Amino acid sequence: xxxxxxxxxxxxxxxxxxxxxxxxxxxxxxxxxxxxxxxxxxxxxxxxxxxxxxxxxxxxxxxxxxxxxxxxxxxxxxxxxxxxxxxxxxxxxxxxxxxxxxxxxxxxxxxxxxxxxxxxxxxxxxxxxxxxxxxxxxxxxxxxxxxxxxxxxxxxxxxxxxxxxxxxxxxxxxxxxxxxxxxxxxxxxxxxxxxxxxxxxxxxxxxxxxxxxxxxxxxxxxxxxxxxxxxxxxxxxxxxxxxxxxxxxxxxxxxxxxxxxxxxxxxxxxxxxxxxxxxxxxxxxxxxxxxxxxxxxxxxxxxxxxxxxxxxxxxxxxxxxxxxxxxxxxxxxxxxxxxxxxxxxxxxxxxxxxxxxxxxxxxxxxxxxxxxxxxxxxxxxxxxxxxxxxxxxxxxxxxxxxxxxxxxxxxxxxxxxxxxxxxxxxxxxxxxxxxxxxxxxxxxxxxxxxxxxxxxxxxxxxxxxxxxxxxxxxxxxxxxxxxxxxxxx
Numbered sequence: 001x002x003x004x005x006x007x008x009x010x011x012x013x014x015x016x017x018x019x020x021x022x023x024x025x026x027x028x029x030x031x032x033x034x035x036x037x038x039x040x041x042x043x044x045x046x047x048x049x050x051x052x053x054x055x056x057x058x059x060x061x062x063x064x065x066x067x068x069x070x071x072x073x074x075x076x077x078x079x080x081x082x083x084x085x086x087x088x089x090x091x092x093x094x095x096x097x098x099x100x101x102x103x104x105x106x107x108x109x110x111x112x113x114x115x116x117x118x119x120x121x122x123x124x125x126x127x128x129x130x131x132x133x134x135x136x137x138x139x140x141x142x143x144x145x146x147x148x149x150x151x152x153x154x155x156x157x158x159x160x161x162x163x164x165x166x167x168x169x170x171x172x173x174x175x176x177x178x179x180x181x182x183x184x185x186x187x188x189x190x191x192x193x194x195x196x197x198x199x200x201x202x203x204x205x206x207x208x209x210x211x212x213x214x215x216x217x218x219x220x221x222x223x224x225x226x227x228x229x230x231x232x233x234x235x236x237x238x239x240x241x242x243x244x245x246x247x248x249x250x251x252x253x254x255x256x257x258x259x260x261x262x263x264x265x266x267x268x269x270x271x272x273x274x275x276x277x278x279x280x281x282x283x284x285x286x287x288x289x290x291x292x293x294x295x296x297x298x299x300x301x302x303x304x305x306x307x308x309x310x311x312x313x314x315x316x317x318x319x320x321x322x323x324x325x326x327x328x329x330x331x332x333x334x335x336x337x338x339x340x341x342x343x344x345x346x347x348x349x350x351x352x353x354x355x356x357x358x359x360x361x362x363x364x365x366x367x368x369x370x371x372x373x374x375x376x377x378x379x380x381x382x383x384x385x386x387x388x389x390x391x392x393x394x395x396x397x398x399x400x401x402x403x404x405x406x407x408x409x410x411x412x413x414x415x416x417x418x419x420x421x422x423x424x425x426x427x428x429x430x431x432x433x434x435x436x437x438x439x440x441x442x443x444x445x446x447x448x449x450x451x452x453x454x455x456x457x458x459x460x461x462x463x464x465x466x467x468x469x470x471x472x473x474x475x476x477x478x479x480x481x482x483x484x485x486x487x488x489x
Contacts, residue, residue: 037115040122043130046112050137051203051271053105058270058371059280060097064148064470065439067096070455071319071432075283076290076350078312082283085313087457087467091474091489098473099149102141109134109141110158125193132191136204136212139184140373143216146177147443150469150486154180170482178220185213195244200262202271202370207244211267211374213237214382221389222447228390235386238379241267246376248404253332255377258359261370265377269370274361282367284353284437285309292339292349302335303352307365314351318456319436322429326409329433355437372438377401381431388423398426401434424448464488 036042066072067084074082084096112134121127145152151171159167192206201208217234220226249255249265261269288306295303315334323330335354338346356369380401384394398415406413415426428448432441445451452462461467466488477483 037119040119040126043112043116043119043121043127046108046116047130047133047203050105050108050112050134053101053108054137055270055272057097057101057105060101061144061373062280062371062439063096064144065443066437066441067313068455069441069445069451071315071436071441072313073316075286075311075314077287077310078283078314081312085457087455087461089471089489091471091477091485093471096470096473098476099145099152100476102145103153103155106138106141106155107158109138110156113138113156114158128191128193132188132206132209133204135184135188135191136209139181139188139209139216140204140212142177142181142184143212143219146174146181147219147446148470149472150174152177153480153483156180168480168482171484174224178216178224181216182213185209185216189213197245197262200269200271200370201266202262202269204268205244207241207246208268208374210237210240211379211382214241214379214386215374218382218386219443219447221386222449231386231389235383235390238383238386241376241379246379248376248380248400250404252329252404255375256332256355256369258357258369265375266370266372267374267376267379269372271370272368274366274368280367281353281356281358281369281371282308283310283312284314285311285357285365285367286337286350286352287311290350292337294339294341295337296340299335299337303337305360305363305365307358308367309352309365311350315353315436319432320351323433324406324413327405327433328407329405333436353437377434378431378438378440381427381434384427384430385424388420388427391420393417394423394427398430401430405433 063082063084067082068087072082072085074085083093089096113131116127116130116134119127121130142152142154151173153169154172154177155169188204188209189206192209195206197205197207214234214237217226217230217237221228221230221234244267245264246267247264249263254260255263255265261271285308286303286306287310290311291303291306320334320336323333332354334351336351337349339349340346356367356371358365358367358369360366380397384397387397388394395415395417399410402413402415403410417423418426428444428450431444435441435444442451445454446468451468452458458467466486469486471489472483472485477485
């Protein structure tokens with residue numbers, strides 16, 4: 001990997017804006033490690049930079065977690081742009097992320113972990129919170145990378161030198177990566193001073209880190225033979241989330257309303273605000289050039305103003321058809337666009353996502369919704385998954401989610417415990433209906449060992465288990481001579 005810069009430009013801009021101390025520093029023409037890490041404001045600026053790096057990864061996170069599943073299909077203009085749905089990746093495939101952005105964010109976390117302990121903070125609790133967030137971020141990034149590419153280069157120190165022993169590393173086995181992930185999570189949980197959330201719930205908190213811990217231990221229980229020990233650890237961590245100010249909102253659609261960012265159901269999101277770069281969710285809207293004139297007023301009200309929509313990828317009918325007509329999640333998840341001919345006949349054209357529609361500013365749609373990493377409904381369904389795997393009854397958690405979804409019609413959809421296999425099937429389907437478009441589905445299919453069964457593009461490739469990992473991009477291999485390609489690619 002080419003040497004990673006000490007701090008992203010965005011970090012420095014935050015620091016310049018935030019630090020009054022910069023008016024009184026010694027004159028210098030170069031910002032270095034020695035003259036940067038002096039004050040609490042420096043650490044806060046670096047922390048903000050770490051979250052900017054996470055925001056830069058948000059499109060890639062969605063692609064990695066959703067596009068290879070059965071959910072996505074090209075929209076009116078999408079074929080050839082996002083092609084992960086075909087599961088035909090190779091090292092030259094454009095349109096899927098490599099790991100360089102992840103390592104940039106990890107490097108910023110490593111800088112914080114190295115330098116923040118040597119800075120005097122106004123309170124020990126604030127210092128501990130900064131360190132906890134850096135540990136949680138590093139754990140989350142390595143977890144996502146390990147699920148994606150398998151064995152990884154492990155970097156726990158910032159890349160500040162130029163020697164081959166610093167910049168050139170071999171990959172280490174996933175067992176070592178997951179050992180680091182679990183250590184980082186435990187360090188973070190020990191350091192968080194309390195269960196409070198920040199405004200907007202867009203930075204790591206104790207509750208969000210416990211959700212991450214449950215996610216990690218579910219993965220190692222099912223994918224790496226962690227068995228009941230890991231399942232019990234996952235369940236304990238997920239139960240700890242309840243110690244924070246969390247809960248299901250009364251109405252599913254309210255979770256995603258732009259004016260309701262940072263609501264009580266959100267544990268961790270990626271923040272987007274006006275005058276900042278918009279997010280990737282425009283590609284699941286409709287492009288202006290394709291907006292038909294022969295539509296009804298309801299459709300007109302839903303799609304206009306279009307803003308920067310592109311209509312590249314949409315939800316496949318195989319998923320849309322699974323929503324019952326009286327499931328309140330249906331209309332809050334997608335909207336079908338139909339044209340109407342002179343005789344009143346309706347013809348399906350495409351669909352648009354409804355979870356992250358952005359907001360209207362100055363008569364223009366701006367895609368500034370916050371992508372969600374963890375929310376309480378996800379935690380409930382992970383609890384159900386862990387309990388079922390342990391032979392316990394998952395009914396309470398499943399029914400809490402269904403009760404909100406079906407409201408007055410809940411009795412017709414009440415979950416009743418069946419066999420362990422039947423319960424798993426119900427949990428996996430409930431996760432689809434509840435969390436679709438939130439970047440979870442591919443990971444769920446892999447964790448439940450259902451990818452080859454449920455993804456049409458993989459159904460005739462059973463046994464080709466190398467496909468559960470992504471190829472390493474040739475752009476990475478050209479910079480990392482000690483890294484070899486994943487088998488099968």
